[in-house]
Amino acid sequence: MPRRAPDVLTAPVTAPRQARAQVTYERLIAGAQVILERGGLEAVNSNAVAAEAGATPPSFYRYFRNKHDLLAVLGRRLMTAQNQIVERRFEAVSRPRPLDTETLERVLIDTLTVTRNFQGGRAIISSLRALPELSPIRLESHAHVARLIAAQSGSTGRARADAYARARLAVELSYAAIEMLLEVPGLDARRVLRSAARAVETCLA
Secondary structure (H helix, E strand, O other): OOOOOOOOOOOOOOOOOOHHHHHHHHHHHHHHHHHHHHHOHHHOOHHHHHHHHOOOHHHHHHHOOOHHHHHHHHHHHHHHHHHHHHHHHHHOOOOOOOOOHHHHHHHHHHHHHHHHHOOOHHHHHHHHHHOOOOHHHHHHHHHHHHHHHHHOOOOOHHHHHHHHHHHHHHHHHHHHHHHHHHHOOOOOHHHHHHHHHHHHHHHHO
16 A cells, blocks of 8 residues: 655644734745745755754744645645636636637746746756655645546536546647747747647547
8 A cells, every 4th residue: 555645744833923923934934935946856955945044943943843734835825826827717707618729828838937037946847756745735736727627528428537537638749849848948839839739629529
């Protein structure tokens, strides 16, 4: 039987209720993003984050049990920002309808842009795939997006289950393309995402 990944917290151990505490909490998160951007996942530890934030190690442990909890908060924030792109797209649609290549390409471009603009985004994406403790955050996000896409098919019953399976494959293909563009410099992002959008549309057809 496979071992269950240890739980992580995406909420602070102690809620920062006062304004000063909220500032410290956000400075710790921002400090971790600076370190991720500068040195990658291996550079993140409680002492480094506290020093970057101008705080003390005890302040770190007031809100996070370990660095995985902090990375979980960042991962959830990034996944939420990505999910909102799809959510807003479907909010503007009055009734379910298939996604065309142009719409899919726009979603992929926006998702890549959000990820690139999220400080430390590349390292956070890597941590969500590399660390077993964090993988549920990525998988829950992908499942959420797949459910939104499947709902656009208007299918019910067994056909809805098939629509979800195809949507889940489409989501995994989409994120594979985005992660490739984050990790491989020099690629033509528009060309890659246009090809990915066509492949995704085929999955959903």
